[in-house]
Amino acid sequence: MSVTTPAPVRKSAASRPARSSRRAGTAGLAAALLSPTLLVLVLVIGYPVVAALRLSFQVSSESIDPDTGFKVSASSFGADNYTSVFSDDRLLRPWWNTTSFALASVTLEVLIGVAMALVMHRAFRGRALVRAAVLVPWAIPTAISGMLWKWIFNSQGVANEILGAQVLWSSDGFQAWLSVVIADTWKTAPFIGLLVLAGLQIIPGELYEAARVDGASPWRVFWRITLPLVRPALAVAVLFRLLDVLRMFDLPYVLVGPRKHSVETLSMIAFEEMTNLRFGTAAAYATVLFLYVAVVALAFVKLFGADLIGRGTRSET
Amino acid sequence: MSRSTQRLHLPANNEEDTVSSSRIAVGAGQGRPKPPGARPVRRAAAVVAAVMCASVLSGCGGSDSSDADSGGPEKSQDRGPITLASGKDTTGTLQGQLDRWNKQHPDQKVTLVELPESADQQRQQFIQNAQTKSGTYSVLNLDPIWVAEFAANQWIDELPAKEFPLDRMIPAVVKTGEYFGKQYAVPFNTNAGLLFYRKDLLGKIGTQPPTTWDELKQACVKVRKLPEGKGIDCYAGQFDKYEGLTVNFSEAVASAGGSVVDDKGKATVDTEAAKQGLRFLADGFKDGTVPQQASTYKEEDGRRAFQAGKLLFHRQWPYQWSLANAKDGSSEVAGKFGVAALPGLDGPGKSSLGGLDLAISKFAKNKATALDFIKFFSNEANARTNLKVTSAAPPYTGLYDDPALRKQFPYLATLKESLDTATPRPVVVHYGDATAAIQESAAAALSGSKSVDEALADMQKNLSAAVAAK
Numbered sequence: 001m002s003v004t005t006p007a008p009v010r011k012s013a014a015s016r017p018a019r020s021s022r023r024a025g026t027a028g029l030a031a032a033l034l035s036p037t038l039l040v041l042v043l044v045i046g047y048p049v050v051a052a053l054r055l056s057f058q059v060s061s062e063s064i065d066p067d068t069g070f071k072v073s074a075s076s077f078g079a080d081n082y083t084s085v086f087s088d089d090r091l092l093r094p095w096w097n098t099t100s101f102a103l104a105s106v107t108l109e110v111l112i113g114v115a116m117a118l119v120m121h122r123a124f125r126g127r128a129l130v131r132a133a134v135l136v137p138w139a140i141p142t143a144i145s146g147m148l149w150k151w152i153f154n155s156q157g158v159a160n161e162i163l164g165a166q167v168l169w170s171s172d173g174f175q176a177w178l179s180v181v182i183a184d185t186w187k188t189a190p191f192i193g194l195l196v197l198a199g200l201q202i203i204p205g206e207l208y209e210a211a212r213v214d215g216a217s218p219w220r221v222f223w224r225i226t227l228p229l230v231r232p233a234l235a236v237a238v239l240f241r242l243l244d245v246l247r248m249f250d251l252p253y254v255l256v257g258p259r260k261h262s263v264e265t266l267s268m269i270a271f272e273e274m275t276n277l278r279f280g281t282a283a284a285y286a287t288v289l290f291l292y293v294a295v296v297a298l299a300f301v302k303l304f305g306a307d308l309i310g311r312g313t314r315s316e317t
Numbered sequence: 318m319s320r321s322t323q324r325l326h327l328p329a330n331n332e333e334d335t336v337s338s339s340r341i342a343v344g345a346g347q348g349r350p351k352p353p354g355a356r357p358v359r360r361a362a363a364v365v366a367a368v369m370c371a372s373v374l375s376g377c378g379g380s381d382s383s384d385a386d387s388g389g390p391e392k393s394q395d396r397g398p399i400t401l402a403s404g405k406d407t408t409g410t411l412q413g414q415l416d417r418w419n420k421q422h423p424d425q426k427v428t429l430v431e432l433p434e435s436a437d438q439q440r441q442q443f444i445q446n447a448q449t450k451s452g453t454y455s456v457l458n459l460d461p462i463w464v465a466e467f468a469a470n471q472w473i474d475e476l477p478a479k480e481f482p483l484d485r486m487i488p489a490v491v492k493t494g495e496y497f498g499k500q501y502a503v504p505f506n507t508n509a510g511l512l513f514y515r516k517d518l519l520g521k522i523g524t525q526p527p528t529t530w531d532e533l534k535q536a537c538v539k540v541r542k543l544p545e546g547k548g549i550d551c552y553a554g555q556f557d558k559y560e561g562l563t564v565n566f567s568e569a570v571a572s573a574g575g576s577v578v579d580d581k582g583k584a585t586v587d588t589e590a591a592k593q594g595l596r597f598l599a600d601g602f603k604d605g606t607v608p609q610q611a612s613t614y615k616e617e618d619g620r621r622a623f624q625a626g627k628l629l630f631h632r633q634w635p636y637q638w639s640l641a642n643a644k645d646g647s648s649e650v651a652g653k654f655g656v657a658a659l660p661g662l663d664g665p666g667k668s669s670l671g672g673l674d675l676a677i678s679k680f681a682k683n684k685a686t687a688l689d690f691i692k693f694f695s696n697e698a699n700a701r702t703n704l705k706v707t708s709a710a711p712p713y714t715g716l717y718d719d720p721a722l723r724k725q726f727p728y729l730a731t732l733k734e735s736l737d738t739a740t741p742r743p744v745v746v747h748y749g750d751a752t753a754a755i756q757e758s759a760a761a762a763l764s765g766s767k768s769v770d771e772a773l774a775d776m777q778k779n780l781s782a783a784v785a786a787k
Binding site for chain 1: 437438441444468469470471496497547557558559610612613614618621625746747749753756757760764772
């Protein structure tokens with residue numbers, strides 16, 4: 001360090017214009033080096049987003065030719081798709097479902113995930129086995145686990161057998177909502193567990209030792225040492241889960257089915273519109289969902305200070 | 318894509334030349350240094366390309382779909398390899414049928430493109446294909462409910478009805494391929510609902526299988542009084558909120574003498590007949606004729622209940638026959654049940670139609686081959702083999718009276734009866750919206766959250782909106 005620092009100072013003192021031109025050169029080089037990546041990003045992310053946005057303003061009207069029966073469609077641009085999205089009473093229920101899924105399952109997942117992480121963090125025989133076992137639900141593709149839980153929640157299935165009751169899980173109602181929360185929690189609590197475990201492993205052992213010397217109760221140790229120090233990892237995990245649940249589609253679609261109002265999410269509505277070839281309204285729903293997710297994510301980052309872009313621990317102080 | 322299919326028109330010994338010359342032609346167009354002696358080759362390439370263009374259906378552009386009459390299958394002379402896009406082949410017999418064709422037509426091979434098992438996902442694949450105007454799928458194996466939508470969007474071509482033995486098929490089944498009085502698809506196989514009943518229990522109370530809903534309910538009351546019929550559930554169909562509910566609701570309405578959508582394409586579910594049809598189902602849930610859990614039944618749930626001996630009557634597709642007769646212990650009712658036509662309000666009811674129709678994609682290449690292949694694939698001999706091997710119901714009337722087949726499938730006579738009176742599901746361009754409207758209100762009535770009158774008033778409103786093109 002100390003050897004190299006004088007060199008640029010000397011040089012800059014000698015020839016100033018040379019330096020600025022070199023800086024411009026580096027900027028150009030940096031831009032040139034980055035441009036392939038940026039180009040790919042623009043192509044695979046930028047273009048679809050813009051295209052979807054454009055599509056959401058494309059209003060199409062169709063009619064059937066009375067002689068041939070062929071569809072005649074015309075399209076224009078306007079905000080009609082958005083007015084129909086917001087004037088329709090179909091928006092509120094899926095919005096609430098999406099939000100309530102996010103609140104309920106993320107809360108449960110945090111509680112269970114943190115508990116899992118604490119267990120996995122302990123040194124005991126068969127720890128490797130427990131860690132592997134906990135990860136199994138996370139490793140199963142969502143659609144498959146949806147099918148598994150569909151069997152469990154079948155009217156003649158295991159859940160009813162164990163409960164000794166005839167609950168019709170897949171029929172519309174609170175029970176269907178609950179079944180989705182249960183299946184989602186089962187599947188993704190390990191994800192939170194894993195990230196929290198990573199957070200736990202970087203907490204220095206001396207802190208616990210010091211706490212023990214001071215005679216702190218385990219509960220107090222958890223609240224005062226473990227939780228604050230694991231918070232950055234936990235916040236990132238919760239943010240990821242929150243974003244995931246808000247755009248949830250596959251689990252309720254497979255587990256309960258489409259058009260069941262108690263579990264219909266915003267993504268499902270957009271999909272439903274798309275399958276019925278109303279691409280404009282589908283894009284409008286998707287845009288609304290996109291904005292909602294963005295707002296929630298921003299609010300979460302502001303409130304809990306999830307450290308996403310790696311500013312390190314400095315932002316904590 | 319198009320180049321590879323075009324190439325196959327040429328004699329085999331030219332093939333290599335064509336490929337290399339076209340490659341050079343492309344290179345030269347981009348202003349690359351010309352290799353010495355390239356000129357004659359390029360000229361040859363241009364000639365070859367022009368010939369190829371002329372020989373291909375809609376020119377090298379390929380995607381100008383606006384001139385609709387340019388490429389009807391009956392006018393097409395183009396032959397060559399094609400594909401058959403069909404749902405997942407659960408029977409494992411499709412490839413065998415294609416092999417037979419391929420052996421006879423080595424230069425017009427048909428390749429099977431397997432799509433997902435669910436009809437909805439197949440439709441999405443078809444639509445994606447149509448919107449990109451891709452020629453990947455030549456012959457489509459379509460669920461009949463989508464025929465209207467595909468025809469209206471001009472994604473499939475009209476077929477020359479006269480060239481098919483449609484008069485030997487069941488009329489209602491032929492109608493599933495029709496839109497605006499034109500034949501857009503021909504039946505590959507068909508399907509109708511049957512009433513599966515417990516022969517042993519009905520024998521004990523000495524009654525024939527019911528032909529009306531009242532008789533069905535009375536039979537249940539009597540059977541439940543028997544010691545062996547204690548606690549048995551009376552009737553179930555497919556009542557979960559999915560396509561099966563549309564089928565069952567349409568059947569109930571038709572069996573009461575009504576229709577869901579009339580001949581002129583108007584929604585007619587606010588009629589007295591429609592009310593009586595839905596009332597049979599809704600009251601059934603209320604008075605315990607239909608078990609509560611049947612509101613979550615799809616085909617397989619009901620089959621499990623029937624095979625476990627928990628159901629006296631079951632509305633089901635014919636596939637249940639061989640499964641419920643399995644002697645391996647999976648079914649407790651093997652040999653103890655029979656089938657009858659569906660019951661109705663004042664007499665035998667009417668079934669909805671299932672099955673599959675074959676159509677030709679508008680964007681397909683080699684439509685002459687595609688047409689020939691459909692003729693082969695849907696012919697009577699093939700339908701007979703399919704019935705024998707996969708128990709798929711054939712569209713041909715004659716096969717139902719064949720003694721050998723009747724021996725193998727004792728339910729054929731009843732199935733024929735059902736098919737003769739069956740009604741296609743509503744012919745609606747926006748079928749997805751129509752079936753959603755039906756399921757929405759029917760489910761509300763069955764769960765009791767809406768009265769039958771209220772539910773049907775809503776259904777009439779939403780169905781009318783779906784039927785009228787927006």
